[in-house]
Amino acid sequence: MDFKKGSQYSRDDIHNLYFGVPVPDLKDGTGTWLTGYVNPKGTNEVIVFMNIDIIGKTGHDYPNKYYSDEKKIVWYGKSKSNSKQVIFKKIFNNEFTAHYFARWDNRQKYFVYLGIGKNFSFKDGHPTYTKNGVPTTCIEVTLNCDDSDQILTTNTTRDGGEVNFAMEKHLEEFLVENWNSLDIGKEFDRHEAQIEGKRKKYRTDTGEIDIFALSKDKKTYLVVELKKGRASDKVVGQIQRYMGYIRSEIANENQEVKGLIIGLSDDLGLKRAISINPDIQFTKYQISFDLIKD
Numbered sequence: 001m002d003f004k005k006g007s008q009y010s011r012d013d014i015h016n017l018y019f020g021v022p023v024p025d026l027k028d029g030t031g032t033w034l035t036g037y038v039n040p041k042g043t044n045e046v047i048v049f050m051n052i053d054i055i056g057k058t059g060h061d062y063p064n065k066y067y068s069d070e071k072k073i074v075w076y077g078k079s080k081s082n083s084k085q086v087i088f089k090k091i092f093n094n095e096f097t098a099h100y101f102a103r104w105d106n107r108q109k110y111f112v113y114l115g116i117g118k119n120f121s122f123k124d125g126h127p128t129y130t131k132n133g134v135p136t137t138c139i140e141v142t143l144n145c146d147d148s149d150q151i152l153t154t155n156t157t158r159d160g161g162e163v164n165f166a167m168e169k170h171l172e173e174f175l176v177e178n179w180n181s182l183d184i185g186k187e188f189d190r191h192e193a194q195i196e197g198k199r200k201k202y203r204t205d206t207g208e209i210d211i212f213a214l215s216k217d218k219k220t221y222l223v224v225e226l227k228k229g230r231a232s233d234k235v236v237g238q239i240q241r242y243m244g245y246i247r248s249e250i251a252n253e254n255q256e257v258k259g260l261i262i263g264l265s266d267d268l269g270l271k272r273a274i275s276i277n278p279d280i281q282f283t284k285y286q287i288s289f290d291l292i293k294d
Contacts, residue, residue, distance in 0.1 A: 001014075001045060001099070002207075002234060002238070004113060004210075004226075005114070006226075007112070007113050007226075008111065009111055009113060010109045010110050011033055011034070014047055014101075015040075017207065035078065036049055036050070036078055037078075039087060039096065044090075044096050044097065045096060045097045045098075045099060046091060046096050046099065047099050048075065048098055048099065048117075049103075049111055050100065050101065050102040050103075050111075051064060051106055052065065052066055052102050052103070052104050062076035064102075066102070071144055072142060072143075072144060073114070073117075073145060074142050075100070075140075075141045075142075075143065076128070076138050076139070077138045077139040077140075079130045079137075079138050080130075081139045082125075082138075082139050083122050083124050083139055088122070088139060091120065092120050099113070099115075099116060099117075100113075100114040100143075100145055102114055115145035117144070117145055118143065118144055118145070119143055119144045120142070120143050121142045121143075122139055122140065122142070123139070123140045124137070124139055124140075125137045126138050126139065126140040171226060171262070171285060172211065172226055176190070176211065184260075187215055187216065188214065188215050188220075189213060189214055189215075191212050191213050191214040192211075192212055204241070204245040204246070204249075205245060206238075206241045206242070206245065207238070207241075209242050210224055210225050210226050211224035212224070218255070219255055219256065220255065220256045220257070221246050221251055221257045221258070223239055223242045223243050223246060223257065223259045223260070224259075224260045225239045225242070225259070225260070226261075226262050226263065227261060227263030227264070227270075232267055232269035232273055236261070236273040239259045239261060240280075242259075243257050243258075243279070243280075256279075258279050258280070258281075259277075259281070260280070260281050260282075261281070261282045261283070262282075262283050262284075262285055263282070263284060263285070264284065264285065270282060
């Protein structure tokens with residue numbers, strides 16, 4: 001499954017991407033969708049839901065940590081877990097691809113996607129408790145995720161005047177909340193539903209569009225995708241699939257479909273990829289602020 005680094009997903013969102021329905025209250029593959037990790041049935045992938053520095057909703061208090069200096073994640077398995085279990089053997093042998101999602105507030109149903117785990121090391125026998133308070137042990141796993149430092153921290157430039165929203169979900173929130181005051185909002189209106197006062201992203205048959213808009217004259221649809229640390233080929237391929245869906249299923253013969261990729265920085269691969277498609281543009285973002293004395 002192709003998830004977007006830095007984006008937020010609920011358990012229902014992820015289950016829906018695999019199976020087309022929200023999470024059922026039953027076991028599905030290895031583990032359950034309502035606990036810490038699961039192997040979606042029929043796949044060679046593992047979805048890991050980590051609570052960092054908080055107690056999980058089941059009452060377990062696993063000391064999952066992220067160490068920014070070393071770009072290292074320490075993740076603990078369920079009670080009684082160990083390296084001899086099939087799921088861990090397959091993760092460590094790269095037979096399973098492990099996708100890591102994290103949250104810092106157990107009242108929040110959404111998890112931030114950190115990426116695919118790599119460089120695994122492990123240690124059995126970490127002391128913990130079952131949900132009934134009985135002493136037991138679990139596995140401790142140390143790993144890295146590419147670009148996790150860009151997702152989990154913000155970075156201030158040397159002159160102190162600009163802040164890069166490295167955790168690009170903040171950029172999406174900023175764009176949505178300030179749409180009408182931005183240049184893009186002068187030409188386009190967001191074309192997304194509101195359900196019980198909450199924004200609902202537009203879903204295609206290959207995933208959700210970050211921001212979907214329609215020009216004020218109703219002649220042009222705009223698909224906006226945030227780069228979010230993804231490789232250029234992936235983000236370009238994704239926006240092309242979304243644009244193809246809109247052109248085929250939504251737009252009429254008199255309407256155009258355009259694409260806009262927004263990110264912290266471009267690269268040669270991205271420039272090459274969009275150079276042959278004039279309907280896709282790339283925009284870099286920069287957010288500045290000043291401290292003003294009262």
